[in-house]
Amino acid sequence: MLEVRDLKVSFHTEQGPARAIDGVSFDVAEGEILGVVGESGSGKTVSLLAVMGLITDPNVVIEGSIKYQGRELVGLPAKEMRKLRGREIAMIFQDPMTALTPVYTIGWQIAEQIRAHNSISAKQAEQRAIDLLAEVNIANPHEAIHRYPHQLSGGMRQRAVIAMALSCNPSLLVADEPTTALDVTVQAQILDLVRKLQKNHKSAVVFITHDMGVIAEIADRVMVMYAGRIVERGNKVALFSNPLHPYTKALLDSIPLLEGERPRRLKSIPGSPPALLNRPKGCAFAPRCANRFEACASVPVLPNAGHDAACFKVNP
């Protein structure tokens, strides 16, 4: 349904072009949940913002191809893109505290999106908003539509944001760390909700997070990103049971185990991710990798099928 090919996103800066995304290709199939995992700055959010056409920085250059249901999105006129956004492709953002306009009720904001894409009366839109709020398990939806964002808790706001994203039955839902700003019990509820809604609405979901635990909970397939590239991709079970890329291994090693002997210290990855303007020439992870060898001086390729990793140890 969504085909991204060789996507490159760079920003003009005073120190020259900064390539945030460097040749990313992936597919999202109808009705699946794709987990995108990576550290801050790995490009996971930027690549999906590029898909949404939501990068407003005037210094941005987007190359490559993004095809949504066969339609090319790179270079699509803003007006056409706007018709897709919110109706076909919807997005949930990280911080529900700031994602809603403070001066309007949540009912108004949901109805606004519905009416932007469908020609229905205000009354019908309000009824639909009530139904949506009920669907995301908000108590007393009749009353809740008249609430302002500041009158709701974080979890409630995120539910309202999700209700808004689902209001036009999008076939693709991009969730950008929707649970990061919430506390753990609310996180679990939101994850359950996303899974339930994904089944009911049959939408495909791209779930961005830096939390391997959340990925294990929700994703069908997983894509691991590092320094603007995809380093490993595969089915969730395969990837968790048999991680190929040293970065994925290291990420999984840094999670504390529930059973067995507790290590004195958790393993951490030495060094820090490379700066945007100063990325290594070859494999970006090489400087932090214990298994690096001569070949790592050139860029490893990610084979385009099944469970695989962009690493010369895996694909010599």
Place this chain on the structure above:
Amino acid sequence: MLLAITRRLGQMLFVLVGISILVFLIFFATPGADPSARIAGRNASPEILEAVRKSFGFDQPFYMQYLIMMKKIFVTGDLTSFVNRGWKVVPAVFEAIPVTLSLVIGAAVLWVVFGIIIGTVAAATRGSWLDKFLMVLGLVGISMPVYWLGEVMNLVTQSRYHDTWMFSWVPPLGYKNISTDPRGWFLTLIIPWFTLAILYIGLYGRVLRANLIEALQEDYVRTARAKGLSETRILLRHALRTSLTSFVTLFGLDFGALVGGAALLTEVVFDLHGVGMLTYNALLTLDLPVIMATVLYASFFVVLSNALVDVVYIFLDPRVRTA
């Protein structure tokens, strides 16, 4: 709500009492300020001085003089001028109020409308030549002193180009009563309105532009974009709506000050006998009763307009409602 109103009234009372005492003290208790000497004139004999002192009540203690003056303003309303004896001050202020209100309200409408238009257009086209042009225009407006601009306006519309088609409609200077001559009222005030508003249009346009650009960086604007709304709708319904709070704060302060007499330069230049002019003339002759009355009136309006701003806040920002 009742509590808020009571608190406001208390605040107003506090400000009025404080300011009146301050004005009174400045007038009487500053060194070398002997009002009877000033009223009696130069080289007055001690007998005349004594007579003046008695006749104006300056021989009484300060607090008695203060209380008598307050009683004459607020209770009996028969406070008379020190300079033109017998000229009643309170009716004079009430006569001047409609002039000042006409001038300031008209200018306020202009500067709010044009300020919003200029700020919004500049923010929508930020970085473009139009944005730069509007901002330079705003700066020019802010930089022109109102007395100079007013005189230039008068020179152009009353004298140099008065006989051309452009300005032949401009009536002579002075205020026309709105109830007896609404057309004349409107025509005489057009030039003063614009003259007074230009400074504020520039100021408000620039402030609003900055606020809008800040608001456009907010997360909720990104959400609005993700919803597929048009840029115009995002700008007007989301960014502008949340940016209006600081606009209203500024407006409350400026409007209150202007109604209170800060439009005096415009009033003097265009010969409008408003409160500002009254204060100005009273200051020239150091006519305490008039100064006292106009200053009290001014502080009343400053507090009142700030109270109105608080009410507008409640409409603009739901977060204030519950607090």
